[in-house]
Amino acid sequence: KAETKARLGHVFAMGMPADDASQRFAALVKERTNGEVVITVFPNNQLGGDEALGRDLSRGSLEFGFLNPGSLTGLDPLLDIHYLPYIASSFDRVDRIFYNPEGILQRTLKATMEKYGMVALAFFELEFRSVTNSKQAVRTPDDLKGLKIRVPGSASIRSFFEIAGAQTVTMPMPNLFVALQQRTVDGQDNGASITYNSRLFEAQRFMTLTNHVYAMGAVTVSARFWKTLSDKHRAIIAQAAIEAAAEEVQKSRAANKDFLAKIAAGGVAVTTLSPAEMAEFVKVGQVGWERLAPIYGAERIEALKREIAASIGH
Amino acid sequence: MVMSSDQPSAAGLIMSDPETHDPGRRTVLGVLMRIELLLGRAESLVASTALGVAVLAIGTSVVVRAFALPLPDTGEWAIVAMSPLTFVGAALCSHLHRHLTADIVEALPPGRLLRFLEGIAAALFVVFGLYFVALAADLFSYAVNSGERLIDLGTPIAIPVGFMLAGAVLMTIHAVLDVIRACTGHAPGGIDPWH
Amino acid sequence: MALTLTFGLMALFLLVGAPLAVAFGLVIFLQMSTYGLSIVGLSNIPYEEISSYPLIAIPLFMFTGDLMNRSGMAAELIKLSDLMLHRVKGAFGYIAIVSSAMMGAITGSSVATVATVGGIVSPEMARRGYPRGYIAAMVASVGLLGVLVPPSIPLILYGATVGVSISQLFTATLLPALLMAALFLAVHIVLSRRFLEGGREIKGESLNLVTEKPTRIVLKATSALLLPVLILGGIYGGIMTPTEAAAIGCIYAVSAALVRRMLDRTKLLQSVRHAVVTGSGILVIIAMTGVFNRAMVLNQVPQDIAIWVATYIDNPIMFLLVVNVVLLLVGTFMETNASILLMGPLLAPAAAKFGIDPVHFGIITAVNLEIGLLTPPMAANLYVAARAAEVRLPQMMYYLAFFFTAALVGQALITYVPFLTLWYR
Numbered sequence A: 001k002a003e004t005k006a007r008l009g010h011v012f013a014m015g016m017p018a019d020d021a022s023q024r025f026a027a028l029v030k031e032r033t034n035g036e037v038v039i040t041v042f043p044n045n046q047l048g049g050d051e052a053l054g055r056d057l058s059r060g061s062l063e064f065g066f067l068n069p070g071s072l073t074g075l076d077p078l079l080d081i082h083y084l085p086y087i088a089s090s091f092d093r094v095d096r097i098f099y100n101p102e103g104i105l106q107r108t109l110k111a112t113m114e115k116y117g118m119v120a121l122a123f124f125e126l127e128f129r130s131v132t133n134s135k136q137a138v139r140t141p142d143d144l145k146g147l148k149i150r151v152p153g154s155a156s157i158r159s160f161f162e163i164a165g166a167q168t169v170t171m172p173m174p175n176l177f178v179a180l181q182q183r184t185v186d187g188q189d190n191g192a193s194i195t196y197n198s199r200l201f202e203a204q205r206f207m208t209l210t211n212h213v214y215a216m217g218a219v220t221v222s223a224r225f226w227k228t229l230s231d232k233h234r235a236i237i238a239q240a241a242i243e244a245a246a247e248e249v250q251k252s253r254a255a256n257k258d259f260l261a262k263i264a265a266g267g268v269a270v271t272t273l274s275p276a277e278m279a280e281f282v283k284v285g286q287v288g289w290e291r292l293a294p295i296y297g298a299e300r301i302e303a304l305k306r307e308i309a310a311s312i313g314h
Numbered sequence B: 001m002v003m004s005s006d007q008p009s010a011a012g013l014i015m016s017d018p019e020t021h022d023p024g025r026r027t028v029l030g031v032l033m034r035i036e037l038l039l040g041r042a043e044s045l046v047a048s049t050a051l052g053v054a055v056l057a058i059g060t061s062v063v064v065r066a067f068a069l070p071l072p073d074t075g076e077w078a079i080v081a082m083s084p085l086t087f088v089g090a091a092l093c094s095h096l097h098r099h100l101t102a103d104i105v106e107a108l109p110p111g112r113l114l115r116f117l118e119g120i121a122a123a124l125f126v127v128f129g130l131y132f133v134a135l136a137a138d139l140f141s142y143a144v145n146s147g148e149r150l151i152d153l154g155t156p157i158a159i160p161v162g163f164m165l166a167g168a169v170l171m172t173i174h175a176v177l178d179v180i181r182a183c184t185g186h187a188p189g190g191i192d193p194w195h
Numbered sequence C: 001m002a003l004t005l006t007f008g009l010m011a012l013f014l015l016v017g018a019p020l021a022v023a024f025g026l027v028i029f030l031q032m033s034t035y036g037l038s039i040v041g042l043s044n045i046p047y048e049e050i051s052s053y054p055l056i057a058i059p060l061f062m063f064t065g066d067l068m069n070r071s072g073m074a075a076e077l078i079k080l081s082d083l084m085l086h087r088v089k090g091a092f093g094y095i096a097i098v099s100s101a102m103m104g105a106i107t108g109s110s111v112a113t114v115a116t117v118g119g120i121v122s123p124e125m126a127r128r129g130y131p132r133g134y135i136a137a138m139v140a141s142v143g144l145l146g147v148l149v150p151p152s153i154p155l156i157l158y159g160a161t162v163g164v165s166i167s168q169l170f171t172a173t174l175l176p177a178l179l180m181a182a183l184f185l186a187v188h189i190v191l192s193r194r195f196l197e198g199g200r201e202i203k204g205e206s207l208n209l210v211t212e213k214p215t216r217i218v219l220k221a222t223s224a225l226l227l228p229v230l231i232l233g234g235i236y237g238g239i240m241t242p243t244e245a246a247a248i249g250c251i252y253a254v255s256a257a258l259v260r261r262m263l264d265r266t267k268l269l270q271s272v273r274h275a276v277v278t279g280s281g282i283l284v285i286i287a288m289t290g291v292f293n294r295a296m297v298l299n300q301v302p303q304d305i306a307i308w309v310a311t312y313i314d315n316p317i318m319f320l321l322v323v324n325v326v327l328l329l330v331g332t333f334m335e336t337n338a339s340i341l342l343m344g345p346l347l348a349p350a351a352a353k354f355g356i357d358p359v360h361f362g363i364i365t366a367v368n369l370e371i372g373l374l375t376p377p378m379a380a381n382l383y384v385a386a387r388a389a390e391v392r393l394p395q396m397m398y399y400l401a402f403f404f405t406a407a408l409v410g411q412a413l414i415t416y417v418p419f420l421t422l423w424y425r
Ligand code: NA
Pocket: C103, C104, C105, C106, C107, C108, C109, C145, C146, C147, C148, C149, C150, C151, C152, C153
C-alpha cells in the first residue's frame, strides 16, 4: 500500500515533554499503520511559530501540529477561553475541568478550531503560569501593585494583572530576556518550563507559583488532510494522539518540578502559596470574568462556573 | 556621501540616465515608462510613510510604557509597517534598479553582452514575480476569508499582507518593463521619481 | 541531486545578475514539487519572516546613520575623533573599530552595525585616501563586533534554544570580541601602511582642523555624542529594547539636527529614501531566505549534515574542526539567526558528548556563522558595506582576504583556547 507522508510542526525545544510526545505520537502512528502513515516531526519553530503553524494547518499545507491554541486569538478570541484566570489552581481540579472532553473548555476550543479547518485530536499540558519579578516577593495580590509585568497578548491575562494593580506591557517573546535583564519590565508570567528554558530566571529574583492560568496545547490535524484518510487510519491516529497527550501530561508535571528546582538553584526565591493565600488570588482573578463576557459569551462563562462548582463538590 | 538615493553615483549604482531612459512620449515604451514613473512615486511615498509609521509607533510605545499612559502598545503598527516597507520598498528598488545582486554583471562594460544579461535577469525577475504574486494572492485571500487579526491592536493581517501582494505586483510590472527595455537596448530601471 | 540542481541554478542566477532575493526565491519556486512544497505551503513565509521586531532596527539604524552623515553631525564626531587620534597613523581604522564596538553595544546585529558605521566612516575614509574596496572590506569585517559585543541577538537565540545561560554567553563573548578587534586592528595597521599613499591618511580640508579651536570641536560634537549615550543609556538603563532605542535614536537625530539647523526638508527626505531603499533591499532578501531555508529544513538538509558530523567523528579536536567547516558552509548560504536556530540545537548535543562546554560551543557557533556574513552569496555584511562605500564586490575581495584570514585565526583561537570564553569561571 502506498505510504502517506505527513509533517508535524511545533514550537517546543527538543527534549521538552511536548516534543517527546510529538515523537511518540509519530512513532505510534507509524507502528500501528504498518508504516502506511509516516509523520516527520519539525520541532523548535522550524516551521514557524504558533500563528504560522495555525495558518498552514488551516489551509492544509501542514498536516499536523502540536499547537498552542491560546496563541491564536488573532484568528478567534474564543481560542484562549481557557485563559480565564483561576478556572483551576491545582492539578486535580485541572484534570477534572480541562481534561474533560465533554467540558465547555474542550468543546469550545474544538468547535472554534474546526471553524478554521483544524481538528483537535487531544489536549496536552503546557503549564500553569507563574509570576516572576526582580523587585519583591509576591505573596498577596497587593504585592503585584506597581509591578511592570510583561504579558502575552491575551485579554484574560492582561485583565487579571490590571485588576491586581500591576502595569501590563505586551512585548514579543524574543525581546523579553533583554527587557528583564535591562529592567525595562520588572517581571513576566510564564510558567516554570518557559521561565527556565528561555533562561528568563537569570534576570529575575522572585517567582511565585500563582497558577493564575493553566495553558494546554492541542494535538491538531489539518481538516483538509484528515478528510483524505481512511476511517481505519483516522481511528489509529486519534488513539495515538490521546495516548501521547496523556503521557505528556505526566511527564510535564515531573519536568515542571525539575525546572522549579533548577530555577531555585539559579538563585531565584520560589514561593509556593498556602491554600489561604491562593484563595486571595483566586478571588481577584475571578472578579474580571464578567468584564470578559462580551469576548467569551455569558453562557459559556456560566457553564464553566457550573463545572467548577461541580468539581469542588467532588 | 553615502549612497545618496537622489543622485546617480559614479560607482555603478546607476538608476537613471535621461539619454537612454526617456525615449520620449511618442514611443510605446515612453508612455509605459511615464505610467511606471507614477507607480515609482507612489512606491516611494508608501515605503517612506511606512518608515515614518515604524519610528513613531515604536517611539510612542516607549513613551506609553515609560509614563504608564493608559494607552495600548502601538508596537504592532511598526510590525504592520514592515510589510509595505519591505515589499513596496522592494518594488521601488526594482524601479530604481537598486536591488542587491552578486555584483558580477555590474562590472561588465556597457554593450550587447551587458544588455543581454540584463534582459535575462529581468526575465528571471518576471518569473519570480509571477510566483510571488501567486504566493501573496493566496495568503491575501486567506487573510481576508479568515479575518485573522494581530493580537495587540486587532489590525487585520489583510492589511500587511495586502501590501505584500501590492509589492509583488509592482515588482513584476517593473520587471516586465525591464525586459522591454533590455530588448530595445535601453538600460534597466525606470525614470528617477525624485526629480 | 535536487540539491546540486538547486545550488547550480542559484549560482547561475547570481552570475547573470539576478537580485539575491530573486535567486533565493526562484530556485525554490521552480523546484516546489521536488521539495514537497506548494504555493499555499510557501505563501506565509515571506510575510512571517519580516514581521519581526528585531528586524525593524535595520532600516531605523540606516536612517539614523545616514541622517547623522547628511546633516554633518557625524562629521563633527569624526572631527572630534580626529582631534584625539590625529597623531596615530591610520586613525580611521581605530575609529571604525571603536565605533563598531559601540554600535555593537547598541544593535546586537552586525548588519546594522555595518550599515551605521559604514554610512558614517566610509565617505570620510574615501576622502582620506583609502581605496574604496579596502574601506568596505574593513567595515564589513569589523561589523562582526556588532554581534560579539553584547547584547547579541544570535546569542540570545542560541541560549534560548539550546538551554544555555544567556548572561554567561554575554560574559563569555567579551574576550572573543576584544581578540577579534585586536586582530582586525593588526590587519589594519599593516595594510594601511601599504595601501595609503605614504602610509598616512590625507587630512581632509573639509575638516578645518587648523582653523577651528579644539574647544569648539568638542562643543559641536556634543549633540552627536549624546546619541550613543542616549541609545546605550536607554538600553542599559532599562528604558528601552534595542529596536526601541533605534527608533528613539531616529527621533533624537532628527530633532537635534533640526534644532541646530543642520537639516532641511530635502536632506530629511534624502535620508528617508536612503533608509527605505537600503532597508527594503535587505529585508526582501531576508524574506526570500525564509523561503529557501524552509525548503532546506523540510528536506532535512541541515539535520542530515549534523547527523553525519555526529556519527563519523570520534575526537573533540576533529569534531570542532568539522563543526567549524560545516558552520562556515551553513553561514555561507544561510542567514545567521535562522542558522543559529537550526544548527545550535542539532550540534550542541553532539558537542556535549565530546565534553565541550555548551557556553563555549555557543560562542563558537555564533562566531562561525557570523564569519559566514563575509562569504558570498549570503554575505549581508559585504553587500551593506559595499553599498555604503559605493564599491562593487569584486573590488573588495583582495582586501577582504586579509580580514577574513584574521577572522579565521580568531575563530581558531576561540575554538581551541576555551579560556577565552570560559575565563570567568
Ligand atoms: Na552586540
